[in-house]
Amino acid sequence: MPQQKAVIIGAGIAGIAAAIRLAVKGYSVEVFEANSYPGGKLSEIELNGYRFDAGPSLLTMPQYIDELFTLAGKIPANYFKYQKLDVVCKYFYPDGTKLNAYADTKKFAEEINTQTGEPAASVVNYLANSRDIYSITNHVFLERSLHRLQTYMRWDTLRSIFRFPQIDPFRTMHKANSKSFKDKRVVQLFDRYATYNGSNPYQAPATLNVIPHLEHHFGAYFPKGGMYSVTQSLVKLAEELGVKFHYNTNVDEIVLEGIKVKGIKTKAELIAADIVIPNMDIWFTYKKLLKNHPQLHPQKTLGQERSSSALIFYWGIKKNFHQLDLHNIFFSADYKSEFDHIWQQHGIYHDPTVYINISSKYKQDDAPAGCENWFVMINVPANNGQDWDKLIAGARKNIQQKLSGILGGDITPLIACETILDPRSIETKTSSYKGSIYGTSSNNQFAAFLRHANRSSKVEGLYFCGGSVHPGGGIPLCLLSAKIVADLTPTPPPFFAEK
Structure with missing residues (x-):
């Protein structure tokens, strides 16, 4: 045969x-x-001596x-090596607050308490709830088909279904997070996890609060x-x-x-x-x-409804910024308005939350000596025929102004080279309809x-x-x-x- x-x-x-x-x-x-x-x-993208990971960065x-x-009967380390991060992400707020999201739960909770006044116990309890959602959903809803009768005939599936209210599907992420924390900066930090699958924390179910568990229990890593x-x-x-x-x-x-x-x-x-x-x-x-x-x-x-998309600027930067790490988030002053612009107005807010990934912090040959490779991303709507050239020009200007203000100096002259990925090119390069990174929204x-x-x-x-x-x-x-x-x-x- x-x-x-x-x-x-x-x-x-x-x-x-x-x-x-x-x-x-x-x-x-x-x-x-x-x-x-x-x-x-x-x-990946290579440009003028800089190397960038084009897409997923975490x-x-x-x-x-x-x-x-x-x-396959192979030893993984012979093919693929990675190291665990002590700091998952650095957060920068418009009011000047800076916060290190340590991988260690206790250390992370103490950092939030020190920087915002939010009780450390609130963070510990929140991450325990995130763990519980994971334990209910993982083996049943993520590792098996939801479209086969056999899945629902298993005892562990039935047990998870009986615990369905515990995954908090009937509140939005934002409502759940606002109930868990008093400080708006901490609420904003945990709201951002909705963007991990291209969704809106003001609409997406609080079940997505499972995501922090993946980082603060299993850890975040950098491939060598x-x-x-x-x-x-x-x-x-x-x-x-x-x-x-x-x-x-x-x-x-x-x-x-x-x-x-x-x-x-x-x-x-x-x-x-x-x-x-x-x-x-x-x-x-x-x-x-x-x-x-x-x-x-x-x-x-x-x-x-499609998920959101991304606008990414790949910038070769002629300087080392010691205050930055591998993963960095610069928050918007008005998160609700930012998401309203994405989801209701299908545009880009003038003060977007900016994510910067700098792999040269861990892999030095990704940039020339004394330089850094910046992967600069903001969340944007799916492509519905917007004037992207105009939106990109405005976003570039606003992002450069925002980062220059927070980092204490004009970054524009430091940009040695640039290439861009937007919803249009995401669609053509990756067959993602309308440039939606995650298919449908959650x-x-x-x-x-x-x-x-x-x-x-x-x-x-x-x-x-x-x-x-x-x-x-x-x-x-x-x-x-x-x-x-x-x-x-x-x-x-x-x-x-x-x-």
Whole structure:
């Protein structure tokens, strides 16, 4: 019997992880990628002697990466190394307050108490609640398909369902955080975690208050080779397992035969496959690759509100700023107005919260001597035809003024080089509809249940992974989507190569 074949469309982190898992399972695996490089959002940019990680800049839950190497019988540290951060992030407030978010819970709570007067016990209790939400949701809602009856027949699932009110789905994040803390600066700090999946803390359910647990219990990390080393190490592993990558190759269609997958079609040929796994935004999967099968399109899912996007300036900076660390947040003075601009007005607030990632703090060759590589990001709405050139020009000016004021000197002359990523280019480079980084938003208490399933209920052999399907966006959840897909796919019969 010939070896069963799996085709994966897109070499994003979920697609690479799915390729590894299916190769280990016994499939012959080929990955087709439109770009000339792997990684999708998890790629890199080189500019005038500066190197930037293009997309995700925070590493949490590295055990999900290690698991892939272990699964393949390899020693993870031989491929991928990382170090735990003592300080997860530095926060800068408009009133001059500066705060170090230590990874250690007790130290973090004491820092908040010292800088804001908020009782340390409030922080400790809050993070304990974050832990409880994680314990209820993780194994049931994140590591398994929510679209199979078997999931709900398990005792641990039923136990989690009985504890559903404890995950706080009926309040918004902001209401829950305002109840937990008296100081508005602390409320703002924990509200920002809604942006980790492109949502609005004034609308998103308080269930998302699970996210701080990931940083302050499991920790935040820096990969020794920068974030792009995640992609590089996993591609190396996949290739060692026999996975074939085809770059600069657009897939034009998922080919069906009745209600069964037959393969894919590229410009050059028809590639037969037993299973096909798109690792691209679900909107493009249906509208482009299954455009001839409108009866299969899940209209309600495709019509859901999209997540927010990002505007990123990659700046080569001709100076070292010792007051900055790997991760830095400069808060807006009016968080509610900032989110109203994103979600109601579909524009950019004049005083946005600014995130700066500087990987050269840990990987010095990412910038020339005496310089730093600044990844400067603000949250922006999805692309709905706004005048982005005008919005970008205004945002650049406002961000430079804001940072110059807080850092005590004009940063504009220090910018040696610049390149930009905005919702338009995010869409074209990563097949993310409207530039939405996380697919659909989580501004709904039932958002987890409304995400697209990891397996088609209408087409045999069609599966889905990546940030726009269950369980969601971000590196850990994308890796889990690959795990769920691998668990759902049938184990192929033993294959014996002909001698």
